[in-house]
Amino acid sequence: MKRGTVASQIPEWEELRNLASQIKEHTLTHLDHYIEMFVENAEKNGITVHFAKDADEHNAIVYDILQSKGAKRLIKSKSMLQEECGMTPFLEKRGIDVLETDLGERIQQLSGERPSHIVMPAIQKNTEDIAKLFAEKIGTDPNNDDPSSLTEAMRNNARPKFLVADAGMTGANFAVAKTGTFVVCTNEGNADLTASLPPLHIASIGIEKLVPKVEDLGVFIRLLSRSALGTPATQYTSHFSGPREGSEMHIVLTDNGRSKRLSLDKFWHSLKCIRCGACMNTCPVYRRSGGLSYGATYSGPIGIILDPTFDEDTYSELPFHSSLCGSCTEICPVHIDIADQIIEWRKVMMEKKKTPFGRRLAFAAADMLLGNPKAFEKMEKAAYNMTHILPKFLLDNSALDPWVEDRELPDIQKETFRDWYKKNRKEND
Numbered sequence: 001m002k003r004g005t006v007a008s009q010i011p012e013w014e015e016l017r018n019l020a021s022q023i024k025e026h027t028l029t030h031l032d033h034y035i036e037m038f039v040e041n042a043e044k045n046g047i048t049v050h051f052a053k054d055a056d057e058h059n060a061i062v063y064d065i066l067q068s069k070g071a072k073r074l075i076k077s078k079s080m081l082q083e084e085c086g087m088t089p090f091l092e093k094r095g096i097d098v099l100e101t102d103l104g105e106r107i108q109q110l111s112g113e114r115p116s117h118i119v120m121p122a123i124q125k126n127t128e129d130i131a132k133l134f135a136e137k138i139g140t141d142p143n144n145d146d147p148s149s150l151t152e153a154m155r156n157n158a159r160p161k162f163l164v165a166d167a168g169m170t171g172a173n174f175a176v177a178k179t180g181t182f183v184v185c186t187n188e189g190n191a192d193l194t195a196s197l198p199p200l201h202i203a204s205i206g207i208e209k210l211v212p213k214v215e216d217l218g219v220f221i222r223l224l225s226r227s228a229l230g231t232p233a234t235q236y237t238s239h240f241s242g243p244r245e246g247s248e249m250h251i252v253l254t255d256n257g258r259s260k261r262l263s264l265d266k267f268w269h270s271l272k273c274i275r276c277g278a279c280m281n282t283c284p285v286y287r288r289s290g291g292l293s294y295g296a297t298y299s300g301p302i303g304i305i306l307d308p309t310f311d312e313d314t315y316s317e318l319p320f321h322s323s324l325c326g327s328c329t330e331i332c333p334v335h336i337d338i339a340d341q342i343i344e345w346r347k348v349m350m351e352k353k354k355t356p357f358g359r360r361l362a363f364a365a366a367d368m369l370l371g372n373p374k375a376f377e378k379m380e381k382a383a384y385n386m387t388h389i390l391p392k393f394l395l396d397n398s399a400l401d402p403w404v405e406d407r408e409l410p411d412i413q414k415e416t417f418r419d420w421y422k423k424n425r426k427e428n429d
Contacts, residue, residue: 003226003227003278003281006232016223017223017333017334017335018335020219020220020223020274020333020334020335021272021335023211023216023219024272025269026212027177027210028268028271031207031262034177035207035253037178038175038210038253039180039253041177041178041179041181042251043180046249047250048248048251049251049253050065050250050251050253051254052253054256055085055086055087058081058204059086062169062204063096065250066091066200069166069167069200071096071166071200072095072097073099073161073164073166074091074098074167075197075198076088076168076169077168077191078105078191080171080275080298081204081254081256083114084256084297085204085254085256088109099158099165101158101191102186102190104120105122106158107121107130108121110133110137114292115297117280117291118280118298118300119228124291127147128145130150131145134153134154138153162193162197163197165198167198167199168196168197168198168201169194169202170184170203170204171203172184172203172209173209173224174209175205175211176210176214176216176217177211177212178214179214179241180241182203182205182240183221183239183240184203184236184237184238184240185221185234185237186234186236187229187235187236188235191238192236192238198247199248200247200248200250201243201247201249201250205251205252205254206256206258207255207258207259208258208271208272221233221237223274223333224274224276226333228276256310257310258271261309267309267341267344267345269336270305272335272336273302273306273334273336274333277302278331278332279300279327279332279338281331282327282328284327285321289321291303294307296314296315296318300328304345305319305341308349312348312349312354316349316355318345320346320359322342377416381416383412384412384413
């Protein structure tokens with residue numbers, strides 16, 4: 001609702017969406033050119049740029065940088081790329097103390113859980129949950145679930161650690177090829193402190209985050225927060241152009257399957273994603289199941305089309321976690337054809353037999369029935385007879401069908417729509 005309100009206040013909203021999609025498409029189809037331009041200009045600005053082909057290389061590069069500086073205390077702002085690479089547990093196993101500075105991410109870190117949402121990592125928790133968690137982990141009053149008090153408690157707990165950190169890490173929402181700069185958008189200001197307080201700043205940037213020039217940011221910044229939170233802009237839109245005097249800045253430009261995805265004719269458009277989370281907010285499945293149920297870094301509709309590009313076997317189930325209502329496609333600020341890609345991923349999983357045999361058999365049966373009107377008519381009558389002949393304990397047996405554990409089967413009427421239509425058509429002739 002908030003998104004619709006703020007979007008309606010901009011007469012050129014659809015024009016902005018079209019333009020953003022075109023900019024992304026142009027950049028992705030000339031990505032080698034813009035990567036070279038970005039690296040050249042970033043290095044001119046005094047930034048050291050590293051290339052990582054996958055998650056292992058990304059993590060190793062970060063660790064090597066930290067080790068070379070003797071850094072043991074790391075503070076970091078929210079980054080889905082770092083989450084995607086499994087960076088935090090990698091560093092912690094090697095003796096690096098990692099502190100999430102984003103409030104939602106810190107809540108998830110203390111819970112030992114992955115983020116549940118791209119923008120709002122702890123969206124599944126209420127204030128009572130957080131009060132209990134903070135009482136256990138940082139010694140606050142378990143009966144005080146006032147949001148302001150909880151936020152203040154975490155601020156008091158985390159800020160002293162900001163001041164003694166050896167290094168800070170951020171992600172990036174956008175990276176500008178023409179200037180070699182990058183932009184981080186937050187609402188808490190934690191990324192600014194993360195980047196400014198320690199003497200070492202490392203930014204993890206996926207190669208798809210590039211845009212050609214600064215003017216393009218005017219399009220994306222107007223779309224991002226309106227699509228994510230229903231607000232005109234993020235509270236902090238910070239531009240980083242190089243290390244401040246006496247400090248170092250490193251960029252780890254990371255592929256991790258993105259170039260492979262770029263080569264997939266039916267799925268490369270997913271690289272346009274600006275991580276606004278609008279598709280998750282509108283998805284009827286995500287809203288009821290939550291992000292943790294997806295078992296992956298990216299959840300919701302965008303996760304369904306991103307995650308299989310990392311591992312088809314592990315995420316073969318995800319394309320079937322969708323109602324295919326199409327709301328995700330309609331709301332996407334950069335016009336990603338999400339619903340179409342979900343269907344295509346279903347086809348891939350079926351063709352490669354990465355789905356259970358029972359499901360493939362059920363789909364084959366559905367194909368036969370729905371493709372044959374006479375067979376479908378017989379099935380309708382058989383279904384009515386079965387629901388009125390078979391004992392109720394068979395129809396409502398959750399051991400046979402988990403769907404009915406919390407639901408009741410709808411009544412099936414003897415007169416089908418087909419029968420009703422034939423009868424009424426004759427009466428009206």
